[in-house]
């Protein structure tokens with residue numbers, strides 16, 4: 001193992017940077033580019049059983065220190081997306097399929113179809129703040145999270161990751177429920193519910209009015225969430241939200257994440273962000289006497305310092 005290699009939910013990653021769901025992963029070709037650029041793994045765009053059109057424009061708005069989006073989970077449906085996954089897998093890094101659905105059985109069905117399409121693990125998107133019927137209502141209480149993880153884990157034999165929201169209740173209690181339901185790991189966080197208004201138009205900018213905030217603005221919420229989850233569960237955590245530098249990633253590792261996902265920064269910095277973060281991590285490790293990323297995981301907790 002080189003110093004950046006990590007093992008998480010049974011997957012061996014060449015480094016701990018993962019493409020987050022929904023950014024630059026709509027096609028097999030873009031997944032290949034991300035693999036070529038150095039990411040350790042890829043999460044697909046969230047996919048549903050049937051095609052979803054998503055919301056009309058405007059569905060993205062730049063705000064200070066972040067991005068507000070209400071795409072509405074547009075995707076071609078799992079049957080049509082399978083070819084993109086097959087191409088994405090040629091990049092030689094693990095591909096994690098992201099599943100959405102309007103109820104537990106539908107999510108389990110999508111998860112099973114993703115496995116048939118060849119993904120290495122499934123991430124359950126239980127946390128989209130702007131997709132009525134397919135959004136964070138599937139992850140809003142511990143009971144719902146436990147139930148959906150239970151049903152999906154029984155249905156598929158690939159690792160199951162639950163992607164959680166900090167928008168509803170204690171995210172640590174959601175993570176505990178995911179663990180009890182048999183999830184192999186948790187991913188925190190999805191976007192934060194937000195809105196921006198155009199004063200001239202006296203109306204919200206996004207066609208859906210409400211969207212999900214991502215980017216640097218949410219990093220401290222993500223780090224806090226991972227910190228709390230680390231104290232509540234044994235299963236591995238993947239941190240996501242506002243990572244664009246090695247320093248940002250280190251905050252997540254020190255809070256307890258074993259890997260990080262990167263989304264919005266791919267839009268602003270391009271796919272080079274993966275190798276830039278890895279370069280900075282290698283330098284930090286060498287300057288501070290760490291031999292592997294796992295030596296850094298959770299060190300910000302008192303009893304590990």
Ligand SMILES: Cc1cc2nc3c(=O)[nH]c(=O)nc-3n(C[C@H](O)[C@H](O)[C@H](O)COP(=O)(O)O)c2cc1C
Nearest residue numbers: 020021022046069125190214215241242262263264
């Ligand atoms: C344009 C856009 C589309 C997204 N689509 C999805 C999606 O389909 N499924 C999902 O689980 N998360 C989706 N997300 C959320 C990201 O995966 C990630 O959790 C969030 O953006 C925080 O990470 P970041 O600050 O690095 O972008 C999307 C985010 C953006 C900005």
